[in-house]
Amino acid sequence: MSLINGVSTEMTSDSDQVIPEASDSYVSTPYIDAIVERALMYLHSGYPVHIAGPSGTGKTTLAFHLAALWGQPVTLIHGNAEFDTSDLIGSDNSGFNRSKLVDNYIHSVVKTQEEMRKVWVDNRLTTACRNGDTLLYDEFNRSRPETNNVLLSVLSEGILNLPGLRSAGEGYLTVSPNFRAIFTSNPEEYAGTHKTQDALMDRLITLRLDHPDRNTELKVICAKSGLEEKEATYVVDTVRELRSYHDHQVRPSLRAGIAIARILHQAGHKPRCGDHFFHHVCYDVLSMETAKIQHESCSVFNKMVNQIIAQVCPPLSVKTNRSKQGGASSTKKTLTTQVKKVMGDT
Numbered sequence: 001m002s003l004i005n006g007v008s009t010e011m012t013s014d015s016d017q018v019i020p021e022a023s024d025s026y027v028s029t030p031y032i033d034a035i036v037e038r039a040l041m042y043l044h045s046g047y048p049v050h051i052a053g054p055s056g057t058g059k060t061t062l063a064f065h066l067a068a069l070w071g072q073p074v075t076l077i078h079g080n081a082e083f084d085t086s087d088l089i090g091s092d093n094s095g096f097n098r099s100k101l102v103d104n105y106i107h108s109v110v111k112t113q114e115e116m117r118k119v120w121v122d123n124r125l126t127t128a129c130r131n132g133d134t135l136l137y138d139e140f141n142r143s144r145p146e147t148n149n150v151l152l153s154v155l156s157e158g159i160l161n162l163p164g165l166r167s168a169g170e171g172y173l174t175v176s177p178n179f180r181a182i183f184t185s186n187p188e189e190y191a192g193t194h195k196t197q198d199a200l201m202d203r204l205i206t207l208r209l210d211h212p213d214r215n216t217e218l219k220v221i222c223a224k225s226g227l228e229e230k231e232a233t234y235v236v237d238t239v240r241e242l243r244s245y246h247d248h249q250v251r252p253s254l255r256a257g258i259a260i261a262r263i264l265h266q267a268g269h270k271p272r273c274g275d276h277f278f279h280h281v282c283y284d285v286l287s288m289e290t291a292k293i294q295h296e297s298c299s300v301f302n303k304m305v306n307q308i309i310a311q312v313c314p315p316l317s318v319k320t321n322r323s324k325q326g327g328a329s330s331t332k333k334t335l336t337t338q339v340k341k342v343m344g345d346t
């Protein structure tokens with residue numbers, strides 16, 4: 001048993017199949033349940049589902065969860081620019097059949113006949129279509145469109161077109177009625193991806209996944225990091241605030257929030273304004289292109305992170321300062337000093 005994206009999976013004797021099971025670490029919230037309910041309805045109606053969205057929004061995790069709920073064995077394919085059609089359907093280049101006949105019926109005569117034949121070996125898509133598995137094609141737009149063309153007839157006519165070479169008379173395979181497909185892709189990604197043909201997109205029902213709502217983000221970060229909910233709230237709000245600043249640029253994902261919370265939990269630190277370690281973890285994990293821009297020998301990005309932390313997180317030892325010196329003004333003063341101290345170090 002192993003975990004893929006928070007979903008337990010078990011390899012079957014056919015090593016190309018996995019049986020996913022719903023995992024305890026999978027977080028369900030009303031936001032996620034609503035998407036799952038719709039996606040399952042589309043699968044029940046016989047349609048392939050496509051989960052599209054920016055990086056780190058939980059597409060793969062959701063795809064595995066759906067596959068687990070669907071309950072059929074899963075054939076997993078990761079999109080790859082190097083793939084050609086044979087990587088999906090199979091080829092006759094993978095196996096050979098060698099036979100040798102030695103005829104020594106007349107003891108003084110030996111007749112030897114050797115024959116070598118290529119043997120067709122099915123690849124994952126063919127196996128999934130035949131067995132009625134759930135095909136989980138992760139980041140399918142990393143494969144070239146011409147490679148994915150073979151899916152067009154599978155998804156609309158229920159026929160997999162195979163070269164006649166496969167074995168006598170088997171040029172076409174009728175797709176099992178139990179076959180279902182779940183695709184994921186990141187349409188915003190331009191590195192290493194390909195534009196998908198309209199004909200394929202037209203056959204898929206696309207669910208667009210954006211960064212989740214605050215409640216979902218909080219629950220996932222708590223579940224994945226071990227940080228208690230109150231502390232995780234500060235991390236979530238820091239990440240979400242930064243995300244809103246960079247509405248049309250690179251935005252920190254759910255994955256970034258999990259990383260910050262997990263590191264803090266491991267290191268025994270809390271998300272506090274003025275905590276040197278916390279500020280630096282945020283610079284490192286949330287770092288983006290603007291981090292390179294400097295103003296007065298200080299990174300503009302780091303300054304922005306400091307401002308957000310000062311708005312969102314409580315200052316270090318705020319209780320002690322309050323009780324010793326009393327009043328909000330002294331707290332504000334301490335906070336400003338702490339932020340300046342940290343910013344001075346950057």
Ligand SMILES: Nc1ncnc2c1ncn2[C@@H]1O[C@H](COP(=O)(O)OP(=O)(O)OP(=O)(O)O)[C@@H](O)[C@H]1O
Pocket residue numbers: 005006025026027028032053054055056057058059060061062186220223224254255258
């Ligand atoms: N419902 C959930 N329950 C628990 N963890 C989740 C859930 N949704 C997302 N996560 C976690 O969030 C992180 C990002 O999720 P995931 O890898 O599925 O995103 P993605 O959109 O597929 O990212 P990418 O496009 O970069 O591959 C992972 O650590 C995953 O375990």
